[in-house]
Amino acid sequence: MKSIYYLMIAAVLMVGLALAAPAAPAQSGGTSRTEITIESLLNEMIDREAVAQWPAPAFVLKQASSHDRSKNDPGNAVTWHSNNDHEQFLHTELNEGRREWVIMEDTGPGAITRFWIPLDPGKDNQTIRFYFDGSATPAITAKINELLSGTAFVRPPLAFVGWNETDLRNQLKPDFKAPRHVSGDLYLPIPFAKSCKITLDSVPFYYVINYRQYEADTPVQTFSQSGYHSAQTTLTRVGKALLADPDLTIASPSKEATLAPGQEVALDLPAGAAAVRSLQVKVDPQAAPEVLHSIILQAGFDDEPTIWCPLGEFFGSGARLNPVQDWWRTVGADGTLTARWVMPYQHAARVSLKNVGDKTVSVKLSVTTGPWKWNERSLHFHANWHCQPDLKTQPRSDWNYLEVLGRGRYVGDTLTVFSPVKAWYGEGDERIYYDGATFPQHIGTGTEDYYGYAWGMPDYFSSPFISAPKRDHLDDREDWRGYTTTSRLRLLDSIPFQTALRHDMEIWNWADTQVDYAVGTFWYARPGARHNREPQPSEAARPIRENPGEH
Numbered sequence: 001m002k003s004i005y006y007l008m009i010a011a012v013l014m015v016g017l018a019l020a021a022p023a024a025p026a027q028s029g030g031t032s033r034t035e036i037t038i039e040s041l042l043n044e045m046i047d048r049e050a051v052a053q054w055p056a057p058a059f060v061l062k063q064a065s066s067h068d069r070s071k072n073d074p075g076n077a078v079t080w081h082s083n084n085d086h087e088q089f090l091h092t093e094l095n096e097g098r099r100e101w102v103i104m105e106d107t108g109p110g111a112i113t114r115f116w117i118p119l120d121p122g123k124d125n126q127t128i129r130f131y132f133d134g135s136a137t138p139a140i141t142a143k144i145n146e147l148l149s150g151t152a153f154v155r156p157p158l159a160f161v162g163w164n165e166t167d168l169r170n171q172l173k174p175d176f177k178a179p180r181h182v183s184g185d186l187y188l189p190i191p192f193a194k195s196c197k198i199t200l201d202s203v204p205f206y207y208v209i210n211y212r213q214y215e216a217d218t219p220v221q222t223f224s225q226s227g228y229h230s231a232q233t234t235l236t237r238v239g240k241a242l243l244a245d246p247d248l249t250i251a252s253p254s255k256e257a258t259l260a261p262g263q264e265v266a267l268d269l270p271a272g273a274a275a276v277r278s279l280q281v282k283v284d285p286q287a288a289p290e291v292l293h294s295i296i297l298q299a300g301f302d303d304e305p306t307i308w309c310p311l312g313e314f315f316g317s318g319a320r321l322n323p324v325q326d327w328w329r330t331v332g333a334d335g336t337l338t339a340r341w342v343m344p345y346q347h348a349a350r351v352s353l354k355n356v357g358d359k360t361v362s363v364k365l366s367v368t369t370g371p372w373k374w375n376e377r378s379l380h381f382h383a384n385w386h387c388q389p390d391l392k393t394q395p396r397s398d399w400n401y402l403e404v405l406g407r408g409r410y411v412g413d414t415l416t417v418f419s420p421v422k423a424w425y426g427e428g429d430e431r432i433y434y435d436g437a438t439f440p441q442h443i444g445t446g447t448e449d450y451y452g453y454a455w456g457m458p459d460y461f462s463s464p465f466i467s468a469p470k471r472d473h474l475d476d477r478e479d480w481r482g483y484t485t486t487s488r489l490r491l492l493d494s495i496p497f498q499t500a501l502r503h504d505m506e507i508w509n510w511a512d513t514q515v516d517y518a519v520g521t522f523w524y525a526r527p528g529a530r531h532n533r534e535p536q537p538s539e540a541a542r543p544i545r546e547n548p549g550e551h
Contacts, residue, residue: 033057036220039231041111041189042238045491051411052275052342052524054377054496059212060434061113061495063442064104064198066207067429071443081396081508083427085445086206093199095136100129100199104209108133108194109220113492114210114465115186117148118454119161127201132222133194139224140190144200148184153228157242157464158188158235162453164461167325169243183454187465189492193220206445206454210493242464246330248338250280254366259295259355266352267367269345275372276343276381281311281353282364285335288321289544294357296540301345301380302527308535309385311337313520318416318485319544322469325462326489328412328522331469341522343381346374356537379408379524384533387518389542393509398431401503402521406529410495410503411522414487415451418516420548422479425515428506434497440504442495447505451486465489472547482547516545 034040036057044050066088070079089101124145129138146152150159156171162183164170190196198209214220221227228235257265269276283291292312299307312318315337316329324331330338343349353365372378384402391399401413410432419425426447431440444450452466459477460470466489472482495501501523509515521533 033219036109036111036191036214036218038189038191038221038223038227039234041191041492042231042234045189046238046241048340048342051409051491051494052344052379052381054379054407054526055409056377057214057218059110059214059496061493062106062211062213063444064207064209064211065443065445066103066204067443067445071429074439077395081506083508085429087203089204095199098201100201101204102197102199103204103207104196104198104211106196106211106213108192108196109214109216109218110192110196110212111214111220112190112196112209112211113187114208115148116208116449116452117144117184118206118449119145119149119182119184120205121181123202123205129199129201130190130223131197131199132192139222145184148186154186154188155239157239159184159186160463161185162461162466163459165459167462168464181455183449183452185452185465187492190223191220193222206449208444208449212492242327246325246338246340248280248330248332248336250278250338250366251368252366254364256362256364257353258360258362259353260360261355261358264352264354265363265365266350267365269349269351269367269369271348273344273346273372273374274349274369275345276341276349276351276367277370278368279339279341279351280366281315281337283311283335283337284362285321285333287359287361288335289319290357290359291361292317292319292321293544294355294359294541295361295363296354296356296535296537297351297383298354299343299349299351301343301349302347304380304527306380307351307383308533309383309520310540312485313385313414313416313518314383315339316414316467316485316487317469318414319418319483320469320472320485322460324467324469324487326467326487327464327491328489341381344372344374344378345380346378356541358541379526380529382523382525382529382531384521384531385518385536385540386521386533387516387536387539389516389539390514391507391517392514393425393507394512396428397507398504399507399517400532401505401519402501402523403532404497404501404523404525404529405499405531406525407498408501408523408525408529409497410490410501411524412487412489413503413522414485414520415447415505416483416485416518418483418545419480419513420515421511421513422476422481423509423511423513424478424480425509427510428508431504431506432495433502434495435499448486450505451488453486465491483545
C-alpha cells in the first residue's frame, strides 16, 4: 500500500502547493543579511522564540553518517535492513603526506550543528581534521575522542559524554571520569563560508554529522581558533544558560480538577496574538504510572487542533515518573511536569487535559502566556503521538513516526519502547525524508545513535539536547526488558521542510519477539499543515505493562 506521504505529495503537486504556507520572504527585501557567526548561532541556540519561526536565513539540514552504503533500494529488504554501519567513508586522500579518510564534504555556506560518535578506546589516538573554504591547512586538529567527549578545547555542555547517571553538570567536576564504550556528543556550532571537509587519519568507526546548508548568498564567518577564543564570553553565557535550573513557577491562568473517565478540564487563553511561554501539569505521583499514559494533553491554536499527546511522551518521562530535564522540559518526582516550548497563535488558543483511562485522577493545569507579533514567519506548535502495541520485530520494517504536509520545522521526539525480552531492540536506523524526496536525506547508524548515546547501554542522563529517565533494568546494562524512554531535542539541528516531511525508524531487534513502541513528535508549521497522526485513545488507555520476569 502506498504511504500517505506519497499520496500527500501527489496532492500537493495537483493543487499547486496550495497548503504550503507563503513562500519564504526574499532575503533581499526586509530581512536582515546579518552574518552567521559562531556567536550568532550560540545565541540562536538559547533563543526559545527562534524555533517557533521559519528560519531566516533559510537552510536545509543535511546529514553525513557511516550508514551502510548498501542501503540504496527500499524495495530490497535484504540490503535495506542491512547493518554494516561502520568503517564507511567517502574517499581517501593524501594531505602533507598523510593518508586521510574523508567522512564529510560539502560546499557552503553552512554550519555543523551536531556530531556524534561512540567512544571506542581503540580510537584514542585517531586525529580528526576540519578543512574550511578550500584551505589545505585544517582549522581544527584534535583527537576525536577528546573533542567529542568534552576534554579538548570544547567543554560541556557543548561537548559531553552521553552517559551520566545524573545530569550533564557533573561532567564539569574536576574528578569526573568518562566511562568508555559510551558516546561523545558535540553541539558546538561550527560555521563555514564556502566549504567544509572533515577527515580522520585512520579508518572511521561510527559517526553521524548534522549540518546546515544555507542559501548560496548567505554571509557566514568561517570558524577559526581565534574567533572561537574571542567568543569565550558568549560561550560561557550560553553554557550557563543551557545548564541553569529553569524557573518552574507558573503564573496564571490555571485550573484544578478531578477528572472521572472521559472528563476534560480546559483553559481558554487570552484572545489576540500571543504565545504560550510555559505549560505545567501537576499530577498525584501516587497515580503514576497510569496517569502518564491516560491523561492526554490537547491544544488548539487558531481553530486548528495541534496537540494530542499523553503526558509521559510530551514531557519526556515516558511510562514512569522518573525525573528528567532537558532544554524544553522538566519532570519532577513530585508529579510536577513543566514544558517551555513557545507556542504562538494569532487569534485564539485552548489547552486541555482529558482522561481517557478508567480511573478518576486529580490534575492541575497552568499556562503562562506572553506577547507575540504574528507574521509570515510565525509557526504553530504541534505535538502528536503514535503507539503500536505488539509490534512484530520480524520481518524487519520501517516504523513511521510522522508524516506532515505543509511548511515547518521538525524539532524533536520522545520514544518509549517496552520489551518483554533482554535482547537489544535499537539497531534500527532513522530514515528522514523531506520535500518530496523518495529516498531518505537522513539515514543513521542505530536508534541509540539517533538519540545520542551508544553501544545500546544508556543508564540515565539529562542534558539540554538528549535525555533519558531511569530505565527498568539498571541492574544489568544488557537487559532491555521493561520500559526505556529516550528523547532528542533539536536546538540547532531542527529540520526545516518546505512542503512535506516523513520520519521513519527501522525496527531492528536481535530477538524475534513483539514490542510496544510509542513516540511523541514535536514540530512547528504554518497554519493549514496536515499530518497522519490521529488520536489513539484506546492505545493510551491500555494498562501499563508489568516488568517482565526472566526470559
